[in-house]
Amino acid sequence: MKSITRLxxxxxxxxxxxxxxRVFIVGCGTCATVVQTGGVEQVEAMKEQLQDxxxxxxxxxxxxxxxxxxxxxxxxxxxxxxxxxxxxxxxACALGVxxxxxxxxxxxxxxxxxxxxxxxxxxxxxVEACDQCGECILGYTAGICPVTACHKGLLNGPCGGTxxxxxxxxxxxxxxxxxxxxxxxxxxRPDLMKHxxxxxxxxxxPRPKVKILExxxxxxxx
Amino acid sequence: MDLKFKSxxxxxxxxxxxxxxxxKGIELEQMNHHIELLKGKVDALNVTDHQSSxxxxxxxxxxxxxxxxxxxxxxxxxxxxxxxxxxxSDLLFAxxxxxxxVLCLTGDAMPVGDHPQARGVFEMDSVQLLHCINRLEExxxxxxxxxxxxxxxxxxxxxxxxxxxxxxxxxxxEKKVEAGVEFIQTQAIxxxxxxxxxxxxxxxFSVKIIAGIVLLTSAKMARYMNNNVPGIFVPxxxxxxxxxxxxxxxxQKGIEIAGRMIATLHNDALCDGVHIMAINKEEVVPDILExxxxxx
Numbered sequence: 001m002k003s004i005t006r007l008x009x010x011x012x013x014x015x016x017x018x019x020x021x022r023v024f025i026v027g028c029g030t031c032a033t034v035v036q037t038g039g040v041e042q043v044e045a046m047k048e049q050l051q052d053x054x055x056x057x058x059x060x061x062x063x064x065x066x067x068x069x070x071x072x073x074x075x076x077x078x079x080x081x082x083x084x085x086x087x088x089x090x091x092a093c094a095l096g097v098x099x100x101x102x103x104x105x106x107x108x109x110x111x112x113x114x115x116x117x118x119x120x121x122x123x124x125x126x127v128e129a130c131d132q133c134g135e136c137i138l139g140y141t142a143g144i145c146p147v148t149a150c151h152k153g154l155l156n157g158p159c160g161g162t163x164x165x166x167x168x169x170x171x172x173x174x175x176x177x178x179x180x181x182x183x184x185x186x187x188x189r190p191d192l193m194k195h196x197x198x199x200x201x202x203x204x205x206p207r208p209k210v211k212i213l214e215x216x217x218x219x220x221x222x
Numbered sequence: 223m224d225l226k227f228k229s230x231x232x233x234x235x236x237x238x239x240x241x242x243x244x245x246k247g248i249e250l251e252q253m254n255h256h257i258e259l260l261k262g263k264v265d266a267l268n269v270t271d272h273q274s275s276x277x278x279x280x281x282x283x284x285x286x287x288x289x290x291x292x293x294x295x296x297x298x299x300x301x302x303x304x305x306x307x308x309x310x311s312d313l314l315f316a317x318x319x320x321x322x323x324v325l326c327l328t329g330d331a332m333p334v335g336d337h338p339q340a341r342g343v344f345e346m347d348s349v350q351l352l353h354c355i356n357r358l359e360e361x362x363x364x365x366x367x368x369x370x371x372x373x374x375x376x377x378x379x380x381x382x383x384x385x386x387x388x389x390x391x392x393x394x395x396e397k398k399v400e401a402g403v404e405f406i407q408t409q410a411i412x413x414x415x416x417x418x419x420x421x422x423x424x425x426x427f428s429v430k431i432i433a434g435i436v437l438l439t440s441a442k443m444a445r446y447m448n449n450n451v452p453g454i455f456v457p458x459x460x461x462x463x464x465x466x467x468x469x470x471x472x473x474q475k476g477i478e479i480a481g482r483m484i485a486t487l488h489n490d491a492l493c494d495g496v497h498i499m500a501i502n503k504e505e506v507v508p509d510i511l512e513x514x515x516x517x518x
Contacts, residue, residue: 151331152302152328152329152342152344152347153344154328154344155347156348156349156350156394156397157347157349157391157393157394157397158390158394159331159347160382160452161334161452162385162386162390162391162452163386163453164386165386165387168330168331168334169333169334178387178390180390181387181389181390181393185389190389190393193389193393194396194397196397196400196401197350198353199306199346199364200345202345
């Protein structure tokens, strides 16, 4: 799973930095590096661009995985540069931004927009794979998720917009139900196309979404 | 309960429905004119629900106008713009005002319309909406709570007989049948051989099939639909017929083609009725009926 991001327009980044003149930049060595939005190369380019705009860049780092708990150790390493900044520009997904927000005590500003959680199906080709709906039906749909692969997130079959196996919204994209049908047929289970799916429980895991590990659950792992 | 359209379907009559489109805004004169013109000539009139995801005056408003004028309305209801509570509430209101026929649709995608930035709800799909109506008819809402008073609708849905690939479409059609759909209004059909093959499949099920007839107004329109509208196939011989029509008579030719198709569907008892969609040319629906030799 990768968190797929896109660089915000520079004007929007500058607008967020309106009342900052000393910036520390954080990139991420995992997803944002793979997607080429927050790796070393992009962080260095951002540093130069900000300097050209008259900003003082107090320092930068690319944290191995910005969203995990090791981030506190990385920020500790750069304590003085972070403390001398009045804005932390984060070139990681929103998970990284929020993780940084736990440790720095500074204004944390996203340089990226987080688009989706996806799979890299082939090099450089990322596809949304899960909407975290909390009620997985992949067992009925040949392992292809209609919630994410269908533009409308339909569960019971294609809409009238399906066109020669493609989606009405974008002729470059496959119709999820054509894919599901073909895979089910190959698996010898085309009958599963006729399985009725009731509406999903939109409150299967109500927001704010939290999971707390119970003691027993943790013990099972040890 | 006053289920007029359902009684007609049950009687085995070859039914004729047509559709009117609400305006963008509140100038209702043209829609009301079409309702006035057609309500006595067809068995029921559909009112589209923000078709092509274009925000308009609501289907419910058009249906009330039909009802108040003494006509029979088919409420088109998409799942694009409303969640479960809003859909159920609109159904209760529709019922309270005498609307008995509901066409359950998923709805077009948001990006194809004039609010491409808006969220498409799609909390339910057309099959789930049919089940939802069943639940209301049993006296319960989708939360499992008891309703005061009874409702009963005549439930419709759509099928695209020319869908490519066809099998996933037929699976969904069967789910609609399982959900108790009473009538199907199809996407536009032009190739009667393909349609007959579809009907052979559909005849296994006890659901009334109403063939969709979209009026062709020119060869250009026919080619455009072939290239751009999913699930529509206009055979070359019809395109040629339109193209060969003398200048200024293509509309007349389109009326003739529609009339001829309807006559064949009726005379050969290929299906249970026709749904005429004369998009932006509602005034000629009576001419189509005349060309078909049908008096409603």
